[in-house]
Amino acid sequence: MEVAKGKEDEFRSALRQYIEDTNGSPGALNVSVRFFKDSGLFTLYEVWESKDKEKQYREKKGFDSVFTDLLASGTTATSITFPKAWWLKK
Numbered sequence: 001m002e003v004a005k006g007k008e009d010e011f012r013s014a015l016r017q018y019i020e021d022t023n024g025s026p027g028a029l030n031v032s033v034r035f036f037k038d039s040g041l042f043t044l045y046e047v048w049e050s051k052d053k054e055k056q057y058r059e060k061k062g063f064d065s066v067f068t069d070l071l072a073s074g075t076t077a078t079s080i081t082f083p084k085a086w087w088l089k090k
Contacts, residue, residue, distance in 0.1 A: 027053025
């Protein structure tokens, strides 16, 4: 994700709150972020117990509603799905 110029501090604050809120949501197994210093880009990783749990969360508080005004235009979100068993440690 590319942050809009002049919105960096506001974005970081909103991102911290989003991660805390999402990590505490039913069905969220992990939410983390990676910042790439060289490019100034962020990547957000969310791991959900199921597509249904993710959908329920998105309906009440989705990423777009929090970050739309803070991201550079043209920023897109991409999602991949993998089996929950790949994430859970035994």
